[in-house]
Amino acid sequence: MRLRHLLLPLLAAPLLTACVNDGATYEIDNTREHVLSLIREQPYFWDSKVNLYLVVSRMPACMRRHSMGAGTDKTKVEIYQVPSGAFIVKAGKKMFATETQNCVNFAKMDGEPTEGMGKLMGTFRVKKGELVFVKEEDGTATAEE
Numbered sequence: 001m002r003l004r005h006l007l008l009p010l011l012a013a014p015l016l017t018a019c020v021n022d023g024a025t026y027e028i029d030n031t032r033e034h035v036l037s038l039i040r041e042q043p044y045f046w047d048s049k050v051n052l053y054l055v056v057s058r059m060p061a062c063m064r065r066h067s068m069g070a071g072t073d074k075t076k077v078e079i080y081q082v083p084s085g086a087f088i089v090k091a092g093k094k095m096f097a098t099e100t101q102n103c104v105n106f107a108k109m110d111g112e113p114t115e116g117m118g119k120l121m122g123t124f125r126v127k128k129g130e131l132v133f134v135k136e137e138d139g140t141a142t143a144e145e
Contacts, residue, residue, distance in 0.1 A: 019045050020073050023055075024124050024131045033059040034100060036087065038077050038124040040131060048072055052091055054098065054106070062103035068096060076125045082118035090117075 020042035028034040037055040052068040052075065068077075068091050080088040086099045088109070095109040122135040 019043075020050050022131045024133045026079055026122060026124075026133045026135070028100065033057075036079060036089075036098075036100075038131065038133075039065070040071075040073070042073065050075065052077070054089055054096070056098050056100055056103040056106070058100040058103060062100075064103040064106070066096070066098065066106040069094065074126060076123050078123045079121045080118040081121050082113075082115070087121075088113070088117055 020040050023037055023039040025032075025035050025037040028036065035055075035057050037057070039053040039055060041051045041053070042049070043051065049070045050073050052071045053065050054068055054077075055063065055065045057063040068089070071077075071091055075092050078090040080090070082088060085101075086097060086105075089096045089098060095112070096106060097109055098106045120136045122133055124131060124133050126132075127134070
């Protein structure tokens with residue numbers, strides 16, 4: 001009986017390690033107080049679906065977590081900034097608009113805005129098995145740790 005209690009967690013451990021539960025952050029003005037963070041959660045190891053969430057934060061004024069729906073563990077999420085200061089978040093084929101003034105506004109977009117996507121700030125992507133934000137700087141991408 002005691003041996004069964006010891007073996008069960010050992011047999012279940014490999015199943016739980018396949019789940020994705022991580023995040024990465026884009027520091028908007030190079031401070032930890034003004035950020036966009038991507039969180040990925042895979043509720044079941046047998047399902048390739050990964051739930052994507054965007055945390056919009058400008059501390060101490062506001063912080064909100066918004067659902068972006070499902071993706072995969074390989075879904076790239078691009079961040080664009082428009083001249084007004086708002087952000088366009090592109091996750092696969094889905095696009096959302098958000099802002100950091102009060103962190104409340106978050107809306108799904110039907111297509112690209114007529115005035116354009118704005119400036120590409122960077123991309124959340126998996127590198128060496130880890131989710132990172134790759135900042136776009138003058139046409140070159142550099143990873144933020």
